[in-house]
Amino acid sequence: MKHIITIIASLAFSTLFYEKHIGLNLSIFSIITIGVLAFYNLSAFKNKQTILHTFIYLVTAVIVFMQHSYLSIIANCAAFFTLIGVVSQRDTSVYIYWLNGLYTSIAGFFHRNFEASQTKEQVKPKKEIDWIHLTKLVGIPLVFIIVFVMLYKNGNPMFNNLVSQINFNFINIQWVLFSVLGYYLFSNISKPIQVEQATLADLKTTNHLNKSEHISEEKLKKEKQLGTLLLGLLNLLIVIYIITDILYLKTHDITKASTLSYQVHNGINTLIASIIIAIIIILYFFRGDLNFYVNNKNLKAVTYLWIILNIVLIALIAIKNQNYISSFGLTYKRIGVHVYIFLTLIGLVTTFIKVLNIKNLIFLFRKNAQIAFALLVILSAINWDYTITNYNLTKAKAYDIDYLIKLTNRNAVLLHNKKDDIIISNANRLRIENKYRNYLSTVRQRDWQEWSYDNIALDHNTRTK
Amino acid sequence: MNIRNNLAKSCVLAALVFWIITGLGFEESNMVLLVLVSFIPIFFIASLVILSTICSVFWITEKNGLSKTQVYKRYFPYYAIFTFGIAAFGIISTNFSIFSIAFFSSAFITTSQSWIWFAKNKQV
Numbered sequence: 001m002k003h004i005i006t007i008i009a010s011l012a013f014s015t016l017f018y019e020k021h022i023g024l025n026l027s028i029f030s031i032i033t034i035g036v037l038a039f040y041n042l043s044a045f046k047n048k049q050t051i052l053h054t055f056i057y058l059v060t061a062v063i064v065f066m067q068h069s070y071l072s073i074i075a076n077c078a079a080f081f082t083l084i085g086v087v088s089q090r091d092t093s094v095y096i097y098w099l100n101g102l103y104t105s106i107a108g109f110f111h112r113n114f115e116a117s118q119t120k121e122q123v124k125p126k127k128e129i130d131w132i133h134l135t136k137l138v139g140i141p142l143v144f145i146i147v148f149v150m151l152y153k154n155g156n157p158m159f160n161n162l163v164s165q166i167n168f169n170f171i172n173i174q175w176v177l178f179s180v181l182g183y184y185l186f187s188n189i190s191k192p193i194q195v196e197q198a199t200l201a202d203l204k205t206t207n208h209l210n211k212s213e214h215i216s217e218e219k220l221k222k223e224k225q226l227g228t229l230l231l232g233l234l235n236l237l238i239v240i241y242i243i244t245d246i247l248y249l250k251t252h253d254i255t256k257a258s259t260l261s262y263q264v265h266n267g268i269n270t271l272i273a274s275i276i277i278a279i280i281i282i283l284y285f286f287r288g289d290l291n292f293y294v295n296n297k298n299l300k301a302v303t304y305l306w307i308i309l310n311i312v313l314i315a316l317i318a319i320k321n322q323n324y325i326s327s328f329g330l331t332y333k334r335i336g337v338h339v340y341i342f343l344t345l346i347g348l349v350t351t352f353i354k355v356l357n358i359k360n361l362i363f364l365f366r367k368n369a370q371i372a373f374a375l376l377v378i379l380s381a382i383n384w385d386y387t388i389t390n391y392n393l394t395k396a397k398a399y400d401i402d403y404l405i406k407l408t409n410r411n412a413v414l415l416h417n418k419k420d421d422i423i424i425s426n427a428n429r430l431r432i433e434n435k436y437r438n439y440l441s442t443v444r445q446r447d448w449q450e451w452s453y454d455n456i457a458l459d460h461n462t463r464t465k
Numbered sequence: 466m467n468i469r470n471n472l473a474k475s476c477v478l479a480a481l482v483f484w485i486i487t488g489l490g491f492e493e494s495n496m497v498l499l500v501l502v503s504f505i506p507i508f509f510i511a512s513l514v515i516l517s518t519i520c521s522v523f524w525i526t527e528k529n530g531l532s533k534t535q536v537y538k539r540y541f542p543y544y545a546i547f548t549f550g551i552a553a554f555g556i557i558s559t560n561f562s563i564f565s566i567a568f569f570s571s572a573f574i575t576t577s578q579s580w581i582w583f584a585k586n587k588q589v
Contacts, residue, residue: 099542107545110577114537117585177486195542 002040006186009036013182016449018175022064022073023450030061030076033189034083040190041087049090053083053097056377063381068452069410075380078373081105088192092202093366094373100194108188207363211292220293227285231302234281238274238309245316260324267317268337275344278310279351283361291358300355307352314345329392329399335384339375346371385410393418405431412439468520471582475515476508479575483507487567514572515579518544523583537584544580548573 009032016025034054038045045051060076084104085097092100103111153160252259282303290296321337350367353359389411392399401424404415416436419429443454484500522544526536552569559565 099546102546103542106549107542107577110545110581111541114541114581114584117581118534196538198542 002190005036005039006183006190009186010179010182013185014175014179017182018178020447020449023068023446023452024065025449026073026076027061027065030057030064030080033080033186034058036186036190037083037087037192041192044087044090047090050083050086053079053086057083060377060380063377065451066453067380067383067410068454069380069383069385069408071376071384072380075376078376082373084189084192088194089199089203092199093362094369095365096195096199096202099198100192103195104192105185105188108191108193109184111193112191205360205362207359207366209288209291209358209360212289215289215292217293220290221295223285223290224293224296224299227281227290228299228302231281231285231299231306234278235302235305235309238306238313241270242309242312242316249316249320260320260327263320264317264324264334264337267320268340271313271317271341271344274313275310275347278306279347282306282351282355283364286355287361291355303355304352307348310348311345314341314348317341325391326395327397329396329403330388331403332384332388335388339379343372343375383410386414389414389418393422401428405435409435409439409442412436467586468516471579471586472508472512472515474582475511475575475579476504478578479511479571480504480507482571482574483567486570487563511575514576519576519579519583533584533586537580541577541580541584545577548576 012032013029016029034057045054057076057079060072060079063072064076066072078098081101082094082097084101085092085094085099088100088104089096149163153163285299286303290299318338318341321334321341325334347364347368350364350371353367354364385407388407389404392404393414401422404411405428412435415432419432424432440458443452443458446452446455480500480503483503522540523533523536526540531539552573555569556565
């Protein structure tokens with residue numbers, strides 16, 4: 001029964017994906033994957049953690065159908081590995097889910113093959129299959145039959161004619177091989193496995209720091225002095241930087257694209273260096289017993305101030321980026337800067353929590369990885385091409401029409417609808433028209449496996465017209 | 466480790482996987498010759514990869530007193546993920562050509578199976 005389920009799933013895999021683009025097939029594949037996982041690991045699906053990740057995986061499957069973007073596909077793949085990792089071992093960190101999920105998906109068969117060979121049952125003679133004899137039984141007659149058929153073909157025209165009529169062209173070998181790939185994948189994920197060392201190490205590691213048995217107060221005092229002085233001076237430096245930055249923003253004309261671009265990119269580089277150094281310094285001083293030192297209040301105060309000032313720095317960069325966007329339009333790179341700024345903010349907040357609640361480095365990795373995963377899923381739900389085009393055409397003071405036309409077809413309908421309301425050259429208007437036609441023909445030519453929400457919307461529009 | 470035996474098995478496995486995927490499109494007269502000749506480069510490539518990336522791991526870790534099972538469980542997952550990554554990159558960067566699919570699939574399956582053969586070996 002178990003093999004039959006895997007075989008059916010593998011045939012469905014070929015039907016869905018063989019020579020097809022991504023679309024509805026990935027959403028259906030997600031549902032089949034959940035079905036196969038639940039069938040083989042029913043007990044795991046009674047747990048809240050697994051149910052939550054199953055729901056996230058289903059959400060990403062719906063997003064793939066709705067958005068049909070690379071980001072949604074990446075989010076769906078990430079959710080796939082996460083779910084398999086959860087079924088494998090639910091009490092680990094999210095990055096161990098990914099590791100176990102990835103390992104299960106690509107090498108589960110080999111791992112289980114090795115494990116099976118280690119069990120005693122496998123070495124019992126009565127259960128062993130004589131593969132060599134079996135190969136001889138099949139292989140040797142097959143080879144000789146082929147050789148003799150080729151010899152007889154030349155000796156008898158009627159036999160030659162008969163052999164020539166044998167045609168296996170109706171079998172699509174590549175489709176069969178693709179099904180084998182599907183079988184391999186479903187066989188791998190049916191019983192999720194673990195990267196044992198990494199999983200065990202992660203299970204043993206808590207989020208809390210532990211106090212050493214022997215604390216040298218003198219050593220801690222010196223370290224605290226060094227930390228307070230260093231962070232105090234860095235605070236002073238960053239305050240001066242922030243003041244000059246605000247003054248520069250108020251006194252200089254920054255409406256030029258080149259100036260704003262320089263400001264944002266330069267600011268980002270400063271931010272990267274500043275945040276990385278800030279977190280390393282904080283992690284160094286709060287790596288151990290200084291967390292438990294009674295007189296660490298001043299050090300903690302300058303650390304919190306350092307984090308807050310870095311957040312101010314982030315806000316300044318965000319303002320510059322937003323100015324850049326409102327003046328010259330939204331682009332993927334400018335969205336990327338906002339995402340980076342947000343992630344940096346999260347990094348600083350989690351570092352703040354780490355110091356406040358005496359957590360360890362693993363806590364930072366765990367929380368930041370969880371937030372990064374959640375952010376990926378959320379961001380994948382947005383049609384960015386549409387958002388960029390809509391913002392630029394309705395709110396931005398200036399925009400690059402060439403950039404908008406070169407985006408994927410996901411903004412084709414919007415561009416087509418707005419083309420007569422905006423001031424553009426006839427050549428660009430023609431390009432938009434061509435893009436729209438290309439979009440229509442691409443959507444209409446799709447097989448059912450490649451469908452997305454666009455197909456439904458287009459069909460609905462055609463009926464209502 | 467029974468290196469010669471494992472290399473021979475790996476070579477046959479690599480050739481089998483490679484020709485199942487790619488060789489089906491050739492004319493039968495060329496096919497036999499091609500398969501026979503292909504054993505030479507396949508043997509060299511498989512031997513080179515297996516000796517340098519799998520045997521070397523067993524040789525180095527042998528000195529630390531790890532059993533073959535421990536070596537397999539500790540290093541194989543990362544090796545499999547890494548080789549899969551290279552294979553996927555190779556296939557995608559060659560625009561899914563049949564040759565590259567056959568080559569990289571063969572390499573991934575053969576190296577993964579070789580790990581099992583070496584780890585199962587009782588002989589030290």
